[in-house]
Structure formats: C-alpha cells, structure tokens
Amino acid sequence: MILPKIILITNSFIFLFREFMTRIKNTHLACLFLTSISFSTFASVDDINNKPQFVVISLDDGVNQEMEKSVAQLNSTIPLTFYVNVVQQAGGWVYEESMLDIVCVNDDGLTTGEPQCVSNPKSINNLYKKGHEFALHTYSHPAIASGNQGEPLTQSQIENELKKNYEFLVASGIPGDKIKGFRAPFLDTNSSGWDRENKNAALGHLQGIMNQLNISYDSSLSAAPEQTQPRKGVRHCTSIPGGWDNVHCDFTQKEQFNWEDGGYPKYTVATQPKSNQLFMGYKYIDGSIVNVMDTVFGACNQTCTPEQAKNIWMENFLNHYKDASRPPFGIYLHRQSLSISDEVDGLNAFIKEVQLEYPNTYFVTASQVSDYYKIGVDLTPEQIKVFLGK
Numbered sequence: 001m002i003l004p005k006i007i008l009i010t011n012s013f014i015f016l017f018r019e020f021m022t023r024i025k026n027t028h029l030a031c032l033f034l035t036s037i038s039f040s041t042f043a044s045v046d047d048i049n050n051k052p053q054f055v056v057i058s059l060d061d062g063v064n065q066e067m068e069k070s071v072a073q074l075n076s077t078i079p080l081t082f083y084v085n086v087v088q089q090a091g092g093w094v095y096e097e098s099m100l101d102i103v104c105v106n107d108d109g110l111t112t113g114e115p116q117c118v119s120n121p122k123s124i125n126n127l128y129k130k131g132h133e134f135a136l137h138t139y140s141h142p143a144i145a146s147g148n149q150g151e152p153l154t155q156s157q158i159e160n161e162l163k164k165n166y167e168f169l170v171a172s173g174i175p176g177d178k179i180k181g182f183r184a185p186f187l188d189t190n191s192s193g194w195d196r197e198n199k200n201a202a203l204g205h206l207q208g209i210m211n212q213l214n215i216s217y218d219s220s221l222s223a224a225p226e227q228t229q230p231r232k233g234v235r236h237c238t239s240i241p242g243g244w245d246n247v248h249c250d251f252t253q254k255e256q257f258n259w260e261d262g263g264y265p266k267y268t269v270a271t272q273p274k275s276n277q278l279f280m281g282y283k284y285i286d287g288s289i290v291n292v293m294d295t296v297f298g299a300c301n302q303t304c305t306p307e308q309a310k311n312i313w314m315e316n317f318l319n320h321y322k323d324a325s326r327p328p329f330g331i332y333l334h335r336q337s338l339s340i341s342d343e344v345d346g347l348n349a350f351i352k353e354v355q356l357e358y359p360n361t362y363f364v365t366a367s368q369v370s371d372y373y374k375i376g377v378d379l380t381p382e383q384i385k386v387f388l389g390k
C-alpha cells in the first residue's frame with residue numbers, strides 16, 4: 001500500500017511549495033513553477049467536500065463608460081473576466097478589412113473618439129485596477145469560422161485581428177503577461193464553419209497566433225459533441241461518463257487550455273432551449289439544446305423578477321456544486337443583460353447566497369480556472385487562498 005507515502009510526499013511538497021510562494025511573494029512565478037510539474041498521478045479526491053467549486057462571470061464585447069456603470073452595480077468583491085473587442089463592424093459578423101484601420105487609442109492612452117470604437121481605454125484601465133481580467137475577443141468582431149464570405153478567416157486576417165486586439169489592451173494599460181485568454185466572437189471556433197475544407201488550416205493559424213501572443217486558454221465553447229472533432233492542442237481532457245475532472249486531462253501538452261471543453265460538462269448555465277440562437281454556442285441538458293449566453297435575459301424573455309433570476313442561476317450552480325466532479329460554472333453575459341435592474345438584483349442575490357451557504361466556492365477569473373486545472377491535483381482551502389493571491 002503505497003498511498004500513504006504518496007500523500008505524505010505530496011503534502012510535504014505542497015508545504016514546501018507554500019513556503020516558497022510565501023517567501024517569493026510572486027504568485028505568477030509560483031504558478032509557472034507549479035504548472036511545470038505533473039501531479040496527475042497523485043490526484044485522488046474522494047470526498048466531494050474537498051473539491052473546490054469555481055464560478056466565473058464573464059462579459060463580452062466593448063468596454064466603455066456604460067460598462068463601467070453596469071459593473072458598478074454588481075457585487076464589488078467578484079472578479080469579472082472581460083473579452084474585449086475594439087470596433088464593431090457594420091455587417092455584424094462579416095470580416096471587413098477597413099475596420100482594422102480605425103484607431104481607438106491615442107499615444108496618451110485615451111480614446112480617439114472615433115464613432116466605431118466600442119471600447120474606451122480609460123474604462124478598461126479603471127476596471128483592470130479593480131482586479132478584473134481582460135482578454136482577447138478580436139479587434140473587429142468577425143465570425144472567425146465563417147466571416148470571410150462564408151469561409152474561415154485567412155491566416156493574416158486572424159493574425160491582424162488578434163494582434164491589434166492585444167496591442168489595444170496593452171495601450172490601455174494591461175500588462176502583456178496578464179493577457180492570457182481568448183474568446184471567439186459568437187463563440188465561433190468550432191461551429192459548422194469549421195467543417196469546411198480549410199478548417200484545419202484556419203484552426204492551426206488561430207492556434208499559432210495564440211501561441212505567439214502567449215495566450216494560455218481559449219474560452220470559446222464547443223459545438224455539440226457529435227459535431228465536434230477534438231481540437232488539437234486545445235482539448236486536453238477526455239470525456240468520462242457522468243462527469244468532468246482534472247484527473248483525465250493531459251496537461252503535458254503546453255498549448256492552450258479550453259476549460260469548458262473538458263468532457264463536455266453535462267451542465268450549462270441556462271434552463272430553456274433557445275433554438276434561434278444556436279450560433280452563440282450550445283450544449284445539451286438531458287437531450288435538449290440550451291443557450292449558454294445572457295441566460296436570464298434569454299430564459300425569461302426580459303420579464304424575470306429578481307427572485308426568478310436568482311433561482312435560474314442557483315439551479316444551474318447546484319447542478320455543478322452537487323456533481324462529484326464539481327465542474328467550473330460559467331456565467332456568460334453581455335452588458336445588455338446588466339441594463340435590466342431585476343437581472344442585476346437577481347445576480348447579486350445569487351452571489352450573496354452562494355457566498356453564505358456554499359462552502360469551498362470561489363468566484364474567480366477564467367485564467368485562474370485555467371491555471372488551477374493545470375496543477376492537476378486539488379489544493380486545500382488554505383492553499384487555494386495562496387493560489388488566488390488572497
């Protein structure tokens with residue numbers, strides 16, 4: 001029986017690691033250190049109470065003063081993850097070369113005021129200083145898999161979209177090494193558009209450019225399982241019956257990590273089918289297709305009371321929390337959802353109830369989830385606090 005020895009070794013190591021982290025007081029370096037070692041053979045968490053439950057609230061698209069006002073209404077203890085595009089193209093989803101020539105930040109890090117600019121560098125900077133994460137969502141918001149006259153974007157188009165997006169965030173004051181994530185507009189990296197002849201080339205281009213920019217995770221949801229091919233270098237976790245965990249993930253690959261993709265979690269964030277919005281990404285619950293974005297906004301057709309809104313999030317949260325594998329729970333929003341005061345009240349009530357009633361739950365950024373699951377073993381609550389830099 002070698003298990004006790006293994007636990008002892010693991011505990012000693014974690015103790016040393018904690019000391020190491022405390023001493024150097026540099027979480028980023030420590031995370032690099034931690035993720036370079038594979039723990040997966042030691043992972044054995046039998047007791048569900050030891051499993052942390054992560055919740056990520058994200059907001060897509062332009063970040064400006066309107067967004068700042070919306071965010072100010074939310075519980076200020078919660079870190080949010082923003083997937084930011086810079087300009088919005090007239091066609092909605094069609095790639096338009098000229099949109100990339102529109103400059104939205106000047107040399108002083110302030111907005112140029114061009115009418116097509118949907119993001120304001122000052123607002124991004126203000127929110128970043130409050131502890132929120134900022135990540136890529138392309139420069140002009142084309143559908144990557146199909147926005148080029150029905151075809152995937154070319155290598156240079158994808159490159160320009162991501163690099164100019166990245167440069168804008170840096171010019172807005174986000175340190176380059178803090179830009180770790182990407183989410184495709186319309187979540188369109190794995191939909192039917194990729195079933196075209198040149199899909200592998202386009203996926204490869206996307207992957208290569210993310211690698212160049214040191215983007216470590218992709219937060220674009222997958223298409224339905226039967227329509228989806230494993231995404232090379234992105235999908236690290238194998239599907240297991242009945243759940244999702246980090247034991248079945250191969251973290252020896254160093255490419256991007258798509259945490260929603262691991263084994264296609266049975267649960268998602270909505271409760272009602274929204275068949276007219278399939279382009280936004282979808283999953284199955286008990287055989288039904290459900291929408292995954294702007295959940296309450298969509299599910300209640302804009303008529304939720306705060307109590308109803310809270311209950312929808314709580315129901316979906318509990319699907320995750322009661323599952324032995326406790327898959328991360330993602331809430332995908334746009335600012336428009338936060339313009340409905342009943343929805344904001346419901347979301348705040350949900351956050352409050354979770355914080356009060358459900359131990360071992362953490363509201364975190366998407367990059368924190370990505371980094372956590374690369375460790376390959378669950379940390380104790382104390383260690384998680386250190387890991388999260390709290």
Ligand SMILES: [Zn+2]
Nearest residue numbers: 060061185186
């Ligand atoms: Zn978007």
